[in-house]
Amino acid sequence: AQTVTQSQPEMSVQEAETVTLSCTYDTSESDYYLFWYKQPPSRQMILVIRQEAYKQQNATENRFSVNFQKAAKSFSLKISDSQLGDAAMYFCAAKSSGDKLTFGTGTRLAVRP
């Protein structure tokens, strides 16, 4: 079984600045993937970024990057140059064997103009 914990229920960032959302996870498996999903007010779940546990290099997708600390079981999401459209719920998730995507409780991100 795997668990995912997001300890920040809400975060706020000024437009154009950088924010980091925290996530920790626990799994007994050595082969797993980690994901960040975005859920804007439209309710649609959008895949932001993914990280394979075997890859030491942190994944990057444009303004989104992760800080993957395997030993600490930490997987934080950094959003650079924040935009108003980044305002949403962000969910950290993990998947190992069994093809089950397990989500954290989410962090609501507000972007101040």
Added chain:
Amino acid sequence: DTAVSQTPKYLVTQMGNDKSIKCEQNLGHDTMYWYKQDSKKFLKIMFSYNNKELIINETVPNRFSPKSPDKAHLNLHINSLELGDSAVYFCASSPGNTKGDGYTFGSGTRLTVV
């Protein structure tokens, strides 16, 4: 073209009724899922099917019954609806071949039981 489509988007019904939510994906994926998102936004898996075969069946009341007529469709039927069933239900699909496959989600169905 919508990759994963759910119908209806909104559903308001009375306690005790039976209702269905339909899901279709046109991505050619082998695996489909149902997730429930409660009022606190927590997402929990309910079921998954791989090529019409039930793979995951979490602890869900047996009033919930998934049906997969083919690998492109996964419907959710709910009997004897209760107030606690009010939530957003998401359908999702994935190729299902590797752990790295992310899910593609539908836009959700907001179910309100009154």
